Amino acid sequence: MKTEIKRILIVDDSPKDVELAIAALxxxxxxxxxxxxxxxxxxxxxxxxxxxxxxxxxFPAVILLDIKMPKMNGIEVLRHIRNDSKFNLIPVIMVTSSREEKDLVESYKLGANSYVVKPVDFNQFMEAIKILGQYWAIVNQPPPIIL
Structure with a gap:
C-alpha cells in the first residue's frame, strides 16, 4: 500500500512570508x-x-491561513471551509500578524484549530513554522475526509 504524502496549503499574500515558510518546512x-x-x-x-x-x-493535511489578505480575508475563508462538509475537518491554523482580539476570538468561534501570531524575528518565525509543519502534517492524525 502506497502512503500518500500529505499536502500543506499555505494561504498568504506576502511572498516573503511564503518563501520563509517554505524554507522552514x-x-x-x-x-x-x-x-x-x-x-x-x-x-x-x-x-x-x-x-x-x-x-x-x-485535500491538504493542514491549511496555514493568513488573515489580512486582498479579495477575501482569512476569516472569510475559514467561514467557507467550516461551512462545507467536504472541508470542515481539515485542520486550519491561522498564521497571522494580527494581534487583534476580535480576530483571535472570531477565528476560534469559526473553528480554527490554532492561532499563531507571526513572530517579527526571522529565527523565531522559521522555528514556529517548522514546529507547525511537523505537528500538523506529520504527527497529527486527522480524521478521514469523507466525500
Whole structure:
C-alpha cells in the first residue's frame, strides 16, 4: 500500500512570508508537497478545484491561513471551509500578524484549530513554522475526509 504524502496549503499574500515558510518546512526535510494560494479566493479555488487548480486532486493535511489578505480575508475563508462538509475537518491554523482580539476570538468561534501570531524575528518565525509543519502534517492524525 502506497502512503500518500500529505499536502500543506499555505494561504498568504506576502511572498516573503511564503518563501520563509517554505524554507522552514524544507529545512526540516519535510517531503510534503506545498501548495501556495496568494489570497482567499485562490485558496477556495484550490479546495474546489477551480481555475488554475482544476487538475488538482486530494485535500491538504493542514491549511496555514493568513488573515489580512486582498479579495477575501482569512476569516472569510475559514467561514467557507467550516461551512462545507467536504472541508470542515481539515485542520486550519491561522498564521497571522494580527494581534487583534476580535480576530483571535472570531477565528476560534469559526473553528480554527490554532492561532499563531507571526513572530517579527526571522529565527523565531522559521522555528514556529517548522514546529507547525511537523505537528500538523506529520504527527497529527486527522480524521478521514469523507466525500
Amino acid at each position: 524544507s529545512e526540516n526535510n519535510m517531503a510534503n508537497e506545498i501548495i501556495v494560494a496568494e489570497d482567499g479566493e485562490e485558496a477556495l479555488d484550490y479546495l474546489y478545484k477551480r481555475g488554475k487548480f482544476i487538475d488538482e486532486h486530494g
